[in-house]
Amino acid sequence: AQSVTQLGSHVSVSEGALVLLRCNYSSSVPPYLFWYVQYPNQGLQLLLKYTSAATLVKGINGFEAEFKKSETSFHLTKPSAHMSDAAEYFCAVESGGSNYKLTFGKGTLLTVNP
């Protein structure tokens, strides 16, 4: 079985500060890992994904995430927050045998203060 835990349902940062959103996963086989972003009243869109190539993955809008197998983590970072980054962020895992199903974390709402 696969599962995802996102630490912190709400993270608040100042504009220009580092963004760190935490995600830990559980999977019995090597996983594929995703970060999705949801802006208010919209559907989800892919931010970045890890598919067993490079462990440091770069995504859209300056975000990146590092896969750490020993820590079963896939934390999302951005060096300098922008007001437009305010949204809800979801970590998700897909593993072999899941028939292409994603399991999502509960989400982290990012607030960016001026």
Place this chain on the structure above:
Amino acid sequence: NAGVTQTPKFQVLKTGQSMTLQCAQDMNHNSMYWYRQDPGMGLRLIYYSASEGTTDKGEVPNGYNVSRLNKREFSLRLESAAPSQTSVYFCASSEGQGYGGEQYFGPGTRLTVT
């Protein structure tokens, strides 16, 4: 390309009424999914269709039925709506040709059951 489209955008039902949520994709994707999103719960999979002609239950299938009408369309039916089904419903699709593929989401249907 329109991507993934959903109708209706909003719906209010009385307890016991039935309705069908429609979803269509124009990306020639094999796999389609229905999720519900509730505050603090993330996205939970209701049903999915790994390929045309197949459907299977997800995490929370009770009270729902689905039909994969053809490769493009995947509908979700509530036979007898209950207040617990008040939620935002998202349809998604993916190529389904291998693991690690992106899921593309529709804009959602906001359903209230009174």
